Amino acid sequence: MRIRPSWDTFCTGPLYQPFVDAIGQMRSDWDATKPQDWAYWVDVHKNFCPHGRTYFLAWHRGFLYRFEEMLREVSGVNEMVLPYWDYYTHPQVPPQFLDTSSPLWRKQRTGDDVSGALSMDPFADTVTNFQRGTSNAFETLLETAPHNPVHNLIGGAMGDVAISPRDPLFWVHHANIDRLWLAWFDAGGGRHMPKAYKPYWQGDFEYGAAVATVPRVWARNPQRYMLYDYENDTMPSTLPSDPPPSTSTATAAAFSLSPARIGAVPMRPASVQTTPAGSAQPLALDEHSVTVDVPLSSTQTNQVRSLLIKPAASEATSAPTPLRLVLDGVQLTKLGLKGGYLYKIYLNLPDTAGVQKPERAYLLGMLGPFEITVAQMKVAMQGKGMQAMQDMQAQGAKGRPDTRFEFPLTDALRNNWPDQLDTLSISFVRVNGRRHPAKGDAIHLKSVGVEVDN
Incomplete structure (x- = not known):
């Protein structure tokens, strides 16, 4: 069982530098036929991702799983895992992704704070259905917010579905989306997904000609089939609080929105x-x-x-x-x-x-x-x-x-x-x-x- 850590934990540990080096190596070439190259995963997402449709969460769970396997191969580190960016705790883009000398940086980004993307709606006690098309479905609510708005507020490649995996932030964002799904299910309280034997889980997810398919049923229980879990698999209970005051202009600029206003009802504009x-x-x-x-x-x-x-x-x-x-x-x-x-x-x-x-x-x-x-x-x-x-x-x-x-x-x-x-x-x-x-x-x-x- 591998444990995917939060970004704050991951970037101070021994896997951080091999992770950055592996991403740099994958981004250095652009051959969409080879899964060792970054372009392959961008093309797979463009060709197969079911946004706004059935299996949005499940397909991406398999996508992360196969990409994580490739990170282990490229890095040569068998313990390599994908970290997650917990923006419900730290909504500002982690500073390591803002370092212009790092493979984690992309100059096209136009936002560095996703406070305005966050919502508590998917985690309400009344949201017990999972499947899209059912009443008050978790998958639909989570895709609506925070998933889509995080893409929007980061901008650049992240704002365009066809090329969003070009940005390394894509992977830590989607790891967090996957974590939130697991946390929702583990919270109990009547929250449920289709049973493993239901037709919903029959068949496989495809990830291009050079990567093995993933049985759909694996996505239902990654702890059993994919052998991974998260450092923290509890749902967020509150939105981020106001950031502490700072005398640093650079730090202050990162806090582009007041998190205290998230979820508040605005006045009617003119x-x-x-x-x-x-x-x-x-x-x-x-x-x-x-x-x-x-x-x-x-x-x-x-x-x-x-x-x-x-x-x-x-x-x-x-x-x-x-x-x-x-x-x-x-x-x-x-x-x-x-x-x-x-x-x-x-x-x-x-x-x-x-x-x-x-x-x-x-x-x-x-x-x-x-x-x-x-x-x-x-x-x-x-x-x-x-x-x-x-x-x-x-x-x-x-x-x-x-x-x-x-x-x-x-x-x-x-x-x-x-x-x-x-x-x-x-x-x-x-x-x-x-x-x-x-x-x-x-x-x-x-x-x-x-x-x-x-």
Whole structure:
């Protein structure tokens, strides 16, 4: 049984230097046909990773397992393991990854603090289901946050699903995601996954022609089949506290966001436009937070009221929800593709601070470069395969397909039913991974609107 340690433990131990040397050796060559080379693992992730789909967590568990085996081979150290970055304890990028002389460094990163990525929602006592498509599923919640937002706030390669493993931070981030899954299951309290004999675990995960497949059932119990565990396999119980004051300008700059504000309900940003329900207008998102006001006609108000008094529909259904926010023609600008930010999307935020409701009562979802590149990958590959994906990657921000996002509004509106149900307010609240983010348009939306079905 091998124990994967936290980064703080790992970087002061005997495996740290062989780990860095092995990564440097793998990054020095770029042959996508050889698993000893970094490019192989980047291509495998691009070709096989199931983001936003069934087996997101399980496939990545096998991915880490096979990559860890290759680290042992390249380093020549049989005890080599993958460490994890526990950003629920230390949300700032570890300093070893900021050393420009180290193989752990990548200059394209645009953020160094993931405080704004963190959420306690996956670890609530009510989250007992695992499988995507079931009500309140852990896999879906964990991918939504912290997984995707960490990619967004680091930026650079991490913000683009097609190349995210180029950044060594990818591996310690995903080791932590894997640890959080194991911690969730070990916590008990009714938390459960499909049984080992269920069809869900039948078959194998693929990791390219040069690496052995991994039986799906191994991912269900890595302690039994893969013979590894973590230094700490307990779920986080709180979000990070405020960092201690520092007289160092460099250290202070790393604390780009106040962790005390994580999960707090923000005030409603100023409105930028009014878009009646059933219509749509374009919107550009830059470094500011903005609100779009959506007036409802008397007929639409009655339709919405009737939806709110109906029993909540099952989350497992794939049918469009009758009341939804629709973002169409979503595109990243050249600046936006660099990452280092995300937007939290809220419904009917209050006009004053100090609201006692939890953030999740208002939060519809998140939008950043990682979510957009995942959606673009799916569009590009429809009927065209991986060549279309490679062509898209070569074109940068230009030539990428438009994407569409839909966010159900009914449950959030039930939580925040206004006294006068005549206007819905959709707020895009900017979250940054650095104290001084770049200014300018990051995301262009050809149309933003609220749809109400009869």
